[in-house]
Amino acid sequence: MVQQICNLEDADLCKWILASIAVVYRPITLKELASLVEVLDDMGDDLESIREIVSLCGSFLTIRGCTIYFLHQSAKDFLFAKASDEIFPSGREEAHYVIFSRSLQVMSRTLRRDMYSLHALGYPIKRVEYPDPDPLAASRYLCVYWVDHLCDWNPNSSASYRDNLQDRGTVDSFIRKKYLYWLEALSLCKSMKEQMHPH
Known part of the structure; x- marks a missing residue:
């Protein structure tokens, strides 16, 4: 699953989105993600483009309404246990x-x-x-x-x-x-x- 993301053209952006969603203390909205991830800052009002980018992480994340969630707790656990080096290269x-x-x-x-x-x-x-x-x-x-x-x-x-x-x-x-x-x-x-x- 992580390997598919690593092979994407926007791999670094997807990995940073996954890292961010993994460490936030509550599910965040698309607008909040845009302010959190500097690369997305200019897209703050273009929620459909942000939605498309988040959908590249579809094996881990889902969007309900305008809020981003992990598909399941096991997806988050997997990132911490098995994909930590790729998602959190600096910890x-x-x-x-x-x-x-x-x-x-x-x-x-x-x-x-x-x-x-x-x-x-x-x-x-x-x-x-x-x-x-x-x-x-x-x-x-x-x-x-x-x-x-x-x-x-x-x-x-x-x-x-x-x-x-x-x-x-x-x-x-x-x-x-x-x-x-x-x-x-x-x-x-x-x-x-x-x-x-x-x-």
């Missing part, structure tokens, strides 16, 4: 690092004050309706789970990446510039509790 920690790093890039670019144009402080979250188009649709997963990917990355695996955690590094810069907007996004995603009280 699973590297996949977590790339998702964490990409999350900060996307959120730094997209998060802003009053994303849903509520124009009112303290607006009841239960009354918030998702606008169409939803400015958080592509970054919802990233907003909620970037810290988890940071925690599952091993900063000792590469000295060059450790700068992300230093003063004036990417995390410090993100927190200084976007912290309040990130909290607003978490609230709009109805995920504030999960991030403030991780399990």
Whole structure:
């Protein structure tokens, strides 16, 4: 199954999609995948093209609605047990690092004050309706789970990446510039509790 993917013209992209879907903490949507995988970023609104690319991984993945799932838990288990060298050539920690790093890039670019144009402080979250188009649709997963990917990355695996955690590094810069907007996004995603009280 993996060999078929390795023989594709888009093999590297398919392997990165499989690696990403294998390490995310919940099934992600096609829009979220587009923001997660830099190569797909320009296709964010072309869901049919993204669907076609994901279908190349059809022996492992399926799409229901606009959400990507493993066909079965055994497909995910196979990737970790039998195809880890092909899917995670630099290790699973590297996949977590790339998702964490990409999350900060996307959120730094997209998060802003009053994303849903509520124009009112303290607006009841239960009354918030998702606008169409939803400015958080592509970054919802990233907003909620970037810290988890940071925690599952091993900063000792590469000295060059450790700068992300230093003063004036990417995390410090993100927190200084976007912290309040990130909290607003978490609230709009109805995920504030999960991030403030991780399990």
